[in-house]
Amino acid sequence: MSRPSSFSLRGRKALLAIKDDRDASIVRRQFERLGIDSVAWGAGAALDVSPDVALIDDEFLPLAQPAQRTMLGRCPVIALLGTETPSRLKLVFELDPASFLIKPLRSAGIYAALVMAFERNERTNELKQQVVKLEQRLRSRRVVLAAVLQVMHSHALSEPAAFALIRKAAMEQRKTIEELSAEITARGLPPRIAG
Amino acid sequence: MGREILKSAMMAVDEINNQAAFDFSITAHVRDPRGIVSEYHTVCDDLIRNVGVEHIIGCYTSASRKQVLPIVERTDRLLWYPARYEGFECSDNVIYVGASPNHNVLPLIRYVLDNLSREIFCVGSNYVWTWETNRVTRELVSAADGHILAERLLELGESAVGHIVDEIVRKKPPIVFNTLVGSSSYDFIRAFHAGTEAAGLEIPMLSCSLCEPELSIVGPASAGCITSSAYFESIQLPENLSFVARWKARYGEDSSPSVDGQSAYVAVYLLARALQRAGTSDIGEVRRAAAGHRYNSPQGPVWIDGGNNHCVLTPRLAVSNRQGQFDIFWEADAPVKPDPYLTQLDVAVSPSREASVGGALPNAPHLRVVK
Numbered sequence: 002m003s004r005p006s007s008f009s010l011r012g013r014k015a016l017l018a019i020k021d022d023r024d025a026s027i028v029r030r031q032f033e034r035l036g037i038d039s040v041a042w043g044a045g046a047a048l049d050v051s052p053d054v055a056l057i058d059d060e061f062l063p064l065a066q067p068a069q070r071t072m073l074g075r076c077p078v079i080a081l082l083g084t085e086t087p088s089r090l091k092l093v094f095e096l097d098p099a100s101f102l103i104k105p106l107r108s109a110g111i112y113a114a115l116v117m118a119f120e121r122n123e124r125t126n127e128l129k130q131q132v133v134k135l136e137q138r139l140r141s142r143r144v145v146l147a148a149v150l151q152v153m154h155s156h157a158l159s160e161p162a163a164f165a166l167i168r169k170a171a172m173e174q175r176k177t178i179e180e181l182s183a184e185i186t187a188r189g190l191p192p193r194i195a196g
Numbered sequence: 197m198g199r200e201i202l203k204s205a206m207m208a209v210d211e212i213n214n215q216a217a218f219d220f221s222i223t224a225h226v227r228d229p230r231g232i233v234s235e236y237h238t239v240c241d242d243l244i245r246n247v248g249v250e251h252i253i254g255c256y257t258s259a260s261r262k263q264v265l266p267i268v269e270r271t272d273r274l275l276w277y278p279a280r281y282e283g284f285e286c287s288d289n290v291i292y293v294g295a296s297p298n299h300n301v302l303p304l305i306r307y308v309l310d311n312l313s314r315e316i317f318c319v320g321s322n323y324v325w326t327w328e329t330n331r332v333t334r335e336l337v338s339a340a341d342g343h344i345l346a347e348r349l350l351e352l353g354e355s356a357v358g359h360i361v362d363e364i365v366r367k368k369p370p371i372v373f374n375t376l377v378g379s380s381s382y383d384f385i386r387a388f389h390a391g392t393e394a395a396g397l398e399i400p401m402l403s404c405s406l407c408e409p410e411l412s413i414v415g416p417a418s419a420g421c422i423t424s425s426a427y428f429e430s431i432q433l434p435e436n437l438s439f440v441a442r443w444k445a446r447y448g449e450d451s452s453p454s455v456d457g458q459s460a461y462v463a464v465y466l467l468a469r470a471l472q473r474a475g476t477s478d479i480g481e482v483r484r485a486a487a488g489h490r491y492n493s494p495q496g497p498v499w500i501d502g503g504n505n506h507c508v509l510t511p512r513l514a515v516s517n518r519q520g521q522f523d524i525f526w527e528a529d530a531p532v533k534p535d536p537y538l539t540q541l542d543v544a545v546s547p548s549r550e551a552s553v554g555g556a557l558p559n560a561p562h563l564r565v566v567k
Contacts, residue, residue, distance in 0.1 A: 009539075009541075010537075010539070011539050011540070031286065033503060034286055034503060034504050034536070034537060034539065035537055035539055036539040036540070107269065107287075108286050108287055108288065109265070109285065109287065112284060112537060
């Protein structure tokens with residue numbers, strides 16, 4: 002399934018934590034043009050919405066409650082920077098921002114920051130999923146090794162030949178090598194391999 | 197093109213200064229950046245700081261507008277930008293009088309997909325207008341299960357177009373979309389016409405930018421180009437007939453107004469009407485007065501959308517003829533709201549395609565046996 006285009010922003014929901022009224026009104030105006038719904042949020046208030054993106058003013062950092070950080074961690078964050086000093090940037094890293102804008106804000110840049118944040122978020126999620134998959138495969142390597150050793154012993158095969166035999170059987174049975182290896186180690190060799 | 201814009205703007209200024217309906221006069225301070233991008237910032241800086249100008253009409257390319265943008269925003273002046281452009285900008289200090297992307301590329305590609313082909317060969321100048329026009333085209337064509345057969349780019353001003361025409365003659369695409377600008381476009385149209393004619397091919401060409409003065413420059417080879425624009429000289433509205441007559445009286449019977457020139461004329465009128473309504477030249481007041489204030493211009497009724505400072509106008513499609521004019525064959529039922537960020541674009545939806553469900557579609561995708 003193809004993921005939604007990061008260029009299309011209509012219907013997305015944004016959380017706005019912006020201190021300056023002029024900055025906030027520029028963002029709201031641009032969001033209306035882009036078809037984005039926005040919810041204002043003060044750093045002290047409860048965070049009970051699940052936005053698609055959050056714009057967080059560096060004036061509100063550090064965030065007071067860990068719960069706020071957790072909530073914000075679920076969506077891409079765009080940091081609004083008033084200063085580029087390292088001390089402030091260190092605070093901004095806490096948000097793990099996907100994009101940023103420099104204050105005072107102007108309409109130019111907001112669209113690009115949003116698109117970049119959504120795209121960055123999508124790519125990061127894809128990477129995370131890939132990492133989970135790789136970790137699973139890494140964990141199951143031990144099982145595969147055990148299965149290969151078992152087949153090497155029972156069939157008097159070399160390691161590459163034993164692995165090739167398991168791989169061929171897994172393909173025939175439409176299973177992953179890891180799944181078949183788990184079966185071999187749990188129940189011994191299936192009849193087709195054993196035979 | 198800058199000269200065309202200046203000619204139309206000056207015509208509007210003179211008309212307004214001679215009309216009793218306006219209780220003020222406009223003084224035009226003309227500067228010529230000679231098409232040098234960096235000069236636009238310099239001349240605007242001079243106009244604002246030394247002359248005290250509050251409203252600037254001009255710029256044609258996006259590159260020149262981007263040069264002017266920081267200075268009009270910093271000094272809170274208004275730039276009245278007449279040209280069609282690729283969108284994705286919305287400054288409070290710019291009034292965008294020309295067509296937005298939903299006004300030009302969208303109706304053109306929808307028409308082609310519904311009536312001509314789902315396979316398009318693109319050739320354009322290597323800059324932002326082509327890049328963005330091709331991106332939108334690709335999205336629409338892909339959503340209709342069609343194909344972009346090729347995307348060929350030439351540097352601005354490039355005149356070596358022969359290899360692209362050879363490729364077109366070889367591949368025989370059903371449609372060619374030309375987003376070249378200036379002399380590259382004129383060279384390409386002539387070579388394309390000669391090459392396809394010699395090969396006995398009839399391949400329709402599309403354009404979002406061709407205008408009457410360019411048809412005259414290119415000559416008879418320019419006939420038959422399907423063009424999307426908000427303005428054609430052949431619009432039969434009384435406001436346009438009168439405008440064209442005044443234009444010819446001023447600039448000569450053989451001369452033609454262009455879409456961007458007419459847009460500059462509209463820009464001056466929108467400014468003057470907003471000044472009159474606001475009773476002041478204050479930027480904020482003028483901007484508010486311009487929003488939603490309908491003006492029956494040569495291209496038909498237009499007004500500024502207060503939400504995004506872009507112009508509400510009527511998109512049209514036409515085919516260029518051998519007399520250097522356009523035969524209009526489609527126009528929107530009513531003026532269309534500008535959508536500079538294509539927020540409302542739903543690539544899968546096409547009203548006319550939905551209406552033709554069940555009917556045979558040109559180049560309809562079909563299954564094929566792959567051995």
